[in-house]
Amino acid sequence: MGRRGGRRFSYGTRSTVKSPSSLEFLAEALRRLPGIGPKSAQRMAYHLMQHDRDGAALLGRALAQAVERIHHCALCNTFTEAEICETCSDPERDAELLCVVETPADQLMIEQTLTYKGLYFVLMGHLSPLDGIGPKDIHLDKLVNRAGDGIVTEVVLATNFTNEGEATAHYISETLKTRGLKVSRLARGVPVGGELEYVDAGTIARAMLDRRAT
Amino acid sequence: MGRRGGRRFSYGTRSTVKSPSSLEFLAEALRRLPGIGPKSAQRMAYHLMQHDRDGAALLGRALAQAVERIHHCALCNTFTEAEICETCSDPERDAELLCVVETPADQLMIEQTLTYKGLYFVLMGHLSPLDGIGPKDIHLDKLVNRAGDGIVTEVVLATNFTNEGEATAHYISETLKTRGLKVSRLARGVPVGGELEYVDAGTIARAMLDRRAT
Ligand SMILES: [Zn+2]
Ligand SMILES: [Zn+2]
Numbered sequence: 001m002g003r004r005g006g007r008r009f010s011y012g013t014r015s016t017v018k019s020p021s022s023l024e025f026l027a028e029a030l031r032r033l034p035g036i037g038p039k040s041a042q043r044m045a046y047h048l049m050q051h052d053r054d055g056a057a058l059l060g061r062a063l064a065q066a067v068e069r070i071h072h073c074a075l076c077n078t079f080t081e082a083e084i085c086e087t088c089s090d091p092e093r094d095a096e097l098l099c100v101v102e103t104p105a106d107q108l109m110i111e112q113t114l115t116y117k118g119l120y121f122v123l124m125g126h127l128s129p130l131d132g133i134g135p136k137d138i139h140l141d142k143l144v145n146r147a148g149d150g151i152v153t154e155v156v157l158a159t160n161f162t163n164e165g166e167a168t169a170h171y172i173s174e175t176l177k178t179r180g181l182k183v184s185r186l187a188r189g190v191p192v193g194g195e196l197e198y199v200d201a202g203t204i205a206r207a208m209l210d211r212r213a214t
Numbered sequence: 215m216g217r218r219g220g221r222r223f224s225y226g227t228r229s230t231v232k233s234p235s236s237l238e239f240l241a242e243a244l245r246r247l248p249g250i251g252p253k254s255a256q257r258m259a260y261h262l263m264q265h266d267r268d269g270a271a272l273l274g275r276a277l278a279q280a281v282e283r284i285h286h287c288a289l290c291n292t293f294t295e296a297e298i299c300e301t302c303s304d305p306e307r308d309a310e311l312l313c314v315v316e317t318p319a320d321q322l323m324i325e326q327t328l329t330y331k332g333l334y335f336v337l338m339g340h341l342s343p344l345d346g347i348g349p350k351d352i353h354l355d356k357l358v359n360r361a362g363d364g365i366v367t368e369v370v371l372a373t374n375f376t377n378e379g380e381a382t383a384h385y386i387s388e389t390l391k392t393r394g395l396k397v398s399r400l401a402r403g404v405p406v407g408g409e410l411e412y413v414d415a416g417t418i419a420r421a422m423l424d425r426r427a428t
Contacts, residue, residue, distance in 0.1 A: 019293065020293055020294050020295040022280045022295060023280060023293050025279065026277060029272050029276035030273065030278075032262075032266055032272065033262075035245075045280070046293075046319070047247075048247075050278070051279075055247075056281050057247065057277065057281045059246055060275075060276075060281065061243075062236070062243035063262070064275075066236045066237060066239070066262070066263060066270065067271045067274065069234070069262075070234060070236055070237055071261050073366040079234055080234050082234075085234075103260065104233065105260070125264070180355075197328040
């Protein structure tokens with residue numbers, strides 16, 4: 001071929017090649033997943049179309065089914081397909097204890113310690129004024145109603161020991177105590193700044209046993 | 215509450231709380247996305263159900279639509295919704311030149327240099343014997359047929375300058391040359407070990423102009 005150093009060339013960002021629209025649509029839709037940028041979304045779209053069409057179809061069905069079937073438990077606010085979730089429906093549970101967690105994953109971690117046999121309330125988040133997440137977004141009215149059912153005698157706050165989690169616990173504690181409820185907090189056996197999901201079950205177990213009144 | 219240091223407790227990995235099955239199904243299906251582990255998949259599932267059900271529904275539709283509509287161009291092997299893609303159907307293109315790339319993203323990068331007006335063949339991968347990816351997986355028969363149409367006079371190999379890309383270029387070059395075709399390779403203006411997608415357009419433009427016979 002030899003050098004063509006004398007020839008002029010130009011380049012730019014304009015392109016004449018376009019992705020098929022349904023592939024573009026897929027890449028854009030994949031960006032709705034948390035933490036997925038445009039480059040990752042495009043790679044995922046290519047990967048699925050090239051190597052895993054069965055996976056793409058399966059994921060499509062899973063999304064449609066979850067959107068249709070999943071809603072929040074009328075009592076504890078966690079995800080469920082029923083009106084009342086399995087945990088809230090369990091007659092073996094101690095209905096006098098209500099443990100407040102940020103997420104279903106946190107609830108699962110506490111369950112794994114096998115130290116707690118009460119019921120739960122899942123906030124599905126934490127207060128974060130800077131992000132515009134207020135009491136309504138963590139379903140505080142629902143929690144107040146739930147805790148005030150006349151059966152619950154103690155609310156155990158098991159939000160994360162992060163700044164937001166601590167602030168959320170403080171806010172909930174003040175709200176519930178003015179309504180005459182006994183409120184406790186997991187002991188600080190959980191490392192400060194730690195997120196429950198990543199703490200070992202033994203530490204959480206100790207923190208549960210050492211919970212203190214607030 | 216006080217200390218309960220004397221009380222025994224036990225913990226383990228068994229749990230009595232289960233995610234609703236359609237949420238579990240969704241988290242498992244999300245793991246079909248490349249680079250997504252169980253923890254990320256669960257977070258994504260929670261995020262979608264909690265904060266972006268519209269996004270979940272949209273992604274579900276996008277996946278179903280892409281699986282239904284996207285297939286490979288009969289000529290260049292890229293993704294398309296038509297029998298023959300827009301690029302291959304463009305009468306303004308120089309049909310004597312055929313540029314071989316690994317992915318549609320690489321083709322897009324070359325297009326953006328505006329230095330090439332020929333046609334393309336998209337391998338949708340590269341040879342990688344250790345991963346069990348052989349000539350059949352990069353559609354070599356289809357490429358041989360395409361390059362041997364009697365109109366193509368030169369095949370420009372623009373696979374990546376990684377080990378796999380170079381090996382792929384070498385293999386294709388040997389295959390096409392035994393069939394009497396003229397084969398060239400992008401000049402080594404592209405950094406050794408570099409992937410086209412991440413190289414600036416100017417470098418690729420120079421490499422295109424300096425392509426050499428192999
Ligand atoms: Zn419930
Ligand atoms: Zn084509």
